[in-house]
Amino acid sequence: MSVICRSAGITLAVDAPRGPWRQRAAEACAGQFTQGTSPDVHVRIEIGAGPFALQGLDPLTRGAWADGECVVMKDACASGVDLRLTTSADCLQVEARPRPRPTQRGLALIAPARTQLLWRAAMLQYPVLWWAGVKGGVPMHVSALIVDGEGVVLAGPGGVGKSTLLADAMSAGAQAVSDNLCVCFGSTLYGVLEPRRTAGGTGRRMPHGRRERGWTARREHVVAERILVLRRGSNSEVDMVPIRDGEAARVIAAGTYAAGELRRYWAFASTLALGTGLGPAHPPVVGSAGDLAYGIPCSEVQLPATPGVHLVDLIAGSRAVTGLNQLPEGA
Numbered sequence: 520m521s522v523i524c525r526s527a528g529i530t531l532a533v534d535a536p537r538g539p540w541r542q543r544a545a546e547a548c549a550g551q552f553t554q555g556t557s558p559d560v561h562v563r564i565e566i567g568a569g570p571f572a573l574q575g576l577d578p579l580t581r582g583a584w585a586d587g588e589c590v591v592m593k594d595a596c597a598s599g600v601d602l603r604l605t606t607s608a609d610c611l612q613v614e615a616r617p618r619p620r621p622t623q624r625g626l627a628l629i630a631p632a633r634t635q636l637l638w639r640a641a642m643l644q645y646p647v648l649w650w651a652g653v654k655g656g657v658p659m660h661v662s663a664l665i666v667d668g669e670g671v672v673l674a675g676p677g678g679v680g681k682s683t684l685l686a687d688a689m690s691a692g693a694q695a696v697s698d699n700l701c702v703c704f705g706s707t708l709y710g711v712l713e714p715r716r717t718a719g720g721t722g723r724r725m726p727h728g729r730r731e732r733g734w735t736a737r738r739e740h741v742v743a744e745r746i747l748v749l750r751r752g753s754n755s756e757v758d759m760v761p762i763r764d765g766e767a768a769r770v771i772a773a774g775t776y777a778a779g780e781l782r783r784y785w786a787f788a789s790t791l792a793l794g795t796g797l798g799p800a801h802p803p804v805v806g807s808a809g810d811l812a813y814g815i816p817c818s819e820v821q822l823p824a825t826p827g828v829h830l831v832d833l834i835a836g837s838r839a840v841t842g843l844n845q846l847p848e849g850a
Contacts, residue, residue, distance in 0.1 A: 528709035532558035550733030585794030656702035657807035660778035664695035675749035
């Protein structure tokens with residue numbers, strides 16, 4: 520029986536043997552299961568199998584082989600998992616064989632959260648991100664949600680407080696698409712499904728003192744209508760100024776390239792593009808960030824050192840300031 524969910528705007532199905540791997544696949548879906556028989560990405564986790572046969576495949580790059588439709592990756596993303604990815608017109612088939620080296624087995628005991636995140640990325644998230652990219656989507660390290668009927672994008676570096684603000688807004692009735700990662704199609708953002716990581720979670724322990732928790736009110740997509748660029752300051756109060764859309768786009772692009780969640784994705788995507796001839800050799804992050812921010816109100820928000828800020832108040836403040844992105848260049 521497959522575990523099925525929606526991620527990055529497409530349907531993901533995961534077949535895993537009963538036991539720990541089935542549980543890990545279910546955890547990755549964070550309670551957001553769906554029905555469907557025709558997945559866009561179909562992952563099969565095979566336990567105890569040997570290495571993939573390489574007959575008929577040509578060397579592509581170190582640790583990767585291909586024949587134009589199929590790509591084999593050994594130890595994909597340093598996760599200890601071998602992958603065979605096969606493309607067709609309507610589906611990406613992924614066969615995943617966990618084959619960790621002794622050092623990786625030891626790391627799984629010492630740092631289980633890191634190992635879990637690597638497995639998720641290599642087997643589930645990166646294949647979904649790449650297939651969405653073949654369809655025109657671009658990865659973005661942002662949070663997106665609906666607050667009082669308005670599509671709001673939270674941008675900023677990891678650790679700035681996006682997840683905390685999102686959790687606070689959701690407790691007040693907001694609906695979000697993702698905690699960290701989205702796929703952008705023009706001005707529309709689809710969330711890459713993963714568990715939320717908050718200080719008050721009760722699930723698997725994650726880095727930085729947080730724990731995982733499932734989703735309750737999650738949306739499929741959000742159309743961006745306002746961008747808040749978050750920074751962490753040392754003052755006791757919020758400081759907010761309007762910025763141009765180009766400045767907001769620069770922060771979004773830089774934050775996407777700096778995101779730890781995507782650090783291994785760029786080589787993963789380029790290897791598949793080289794081996795299959797599908798998708799861009801490198802996702803157009805800078806141009807897509809510019810398209811996302813173009814012509815909508817953008818504000819830079821310097822958050823205070825102490826917690827307690829509410830997202831609804833930040834949005835109200837953003838609406839109150841004059842949007843410089845509406846002024847001529849140089850004004």
